[in-house]
Amino acid sequence: MSASPSPIKLAQQGDPTAIAQLLNQALQAHQVAAKVIRKDGMLRILLEAAHVPDQIKLVPYLEHNFKKLAIPSIHTIELQAKQASAAKIAWNQKIILRDATESSLAPATAPATPQRSKSATAPSKAATQPKSPQRTYQIAISAVAAVTLVLLGASIQSAFRPATRAARTNVTVPATPNPTGVYTAPIVGRVSGIPVIMVRFNGLQEFPMMVDTGASGTLITPAMASALAITPVQQIEVQTPSGFSQLDVGYITSMEVDGVKIENQQVAIGLPHMELGLLGHDFFGNLDVTVRQEVVEFRLRE
Numbered sequence: 001m002s003a004s005p006s007p008i009k010l011a012q013q014g015d016p017t018a019i020a021q022l023l024n025q026a027l028q029a030h031q032v033a034a035k036v037i038r039k040d041g042m043l044r045i046l047l048e049a050a051h052v053p054d055q056i057k058l059v060p061y062l063e064h065n066f067k068k069l070a071i072p073s074i075h076t077i078e079l080q081a082k083q084a085s086a087a088k089i090a091w092n093q094k095i096i097l098r099d100a101t102e103s104s105l106a107p108a109t110a111p112a113t114p115q116r117s118k119s120a121t122a123p124s125k126a127a128t129q130p131k132s133p134q135r136t137y138q139i140a141i142s143a144v145a146a147v148t149l150v151l152l153g154a155s156i157q158s159a160f161r162p163a164t165r166a167a168r169t170n171v172t173v174p175a176t177p178n179p180t181g182v183y184t185a186p187i188v189g190r191v192s193g194i195p196v197i198m199v200r201f202n203g204l205q206e207f208p209m210m211v212d213t214g215a216s217g218t219l220i221t222p223a224m225a226s227a228l229a230i231t232p233v234q235q236i237e238v239q240t241p242s243g244f245s246q247l248d249v250g251y252i253t254s255m256e257v258d259g260v261k262i263e264n265q266q267v268a269i270g271l272p273h274m275e276l277g278l279l280g281h282d283f284f285g286n287l288d289v290t291v292r293q294e295v296v297e298f299r300l301r302e
Helices: 007-012 016-030 055-069 143-167 223-228
Strands: 031-037 042-049 077-084 093-095 104-109 180-187 189-191 194-201 205-211 234-240 243-257 260-269 277-279 287-291 295-300
Touching: 007 016, 007 055, 016 031, 016 042, 016 205, 031 260, 055 205, 055 234, 180 194, 194 277
Parallel strands: 042 077, 205 277
Antiparallel strands: 031 042, 077 093, 093 104, 180 295, 189 194, 194 205, 194 243, 234 243, 243 260, 287 295
16 A cells, blocks of 8 residues: 655645645744645635734745745745734735746735837837846835844944954855855845845844944844844843843854854844844954845955
């Protein structure tokens, strides 16, 4: 008697029940429940939790995992999220799967159809430019919150600089270095013009982080600290737009972008309302940083 197919095999065949089973296992740590409906080549996934599921965290997380799962019969995933006790959908997002190894993120609402050019021999400039494959995530954060983050990042480093210098190791690169010496991180969004990239912490989890060259210290959110099980070791006093506040400080095992890594690093844990972290000079202080339209480049200094 042959064994029944595994949930992963069934999910790769597009079975919505198996996909829901895998999703709920993966989302258990986030305290989020998922319901899955399939309609032809589209999956509609409803995410529910005691509080509205975090769009900033879950969209890239699910996009990454569906890319790994590589379901050939599914071309579109529509995410909907709401508080479990509410009837109204809080947010929705579409993930367009282009092929088994690459996907791009598109807004849930369809973009306006471009008007046909009046001249058949003179296409518009926009029509002649190649489309960028870069994925862009919607980052929802107010300008006031962005300013607060930058001010915090600019003020935290002086509070624990001596301990940081003594504890941290130098920036390291992969065992097989990039021959160009340039390490890149795709820009997944911008907040008040400040680029946001994905940063890997402790070799396991990725989180969106603002990159501001004026920030001297790295600041993570309380949710990140909880997910990474960071234990505070001290407190520091920092200045915010509304006065002075106390922030916890703890250690992360590593921070990594495209193989460039720093280990055993102190980071400050932000205020409760913070939704994004801030990558500071304690990570890229020994690197030259170039912000381009679609990527942030890091180069080791000679």
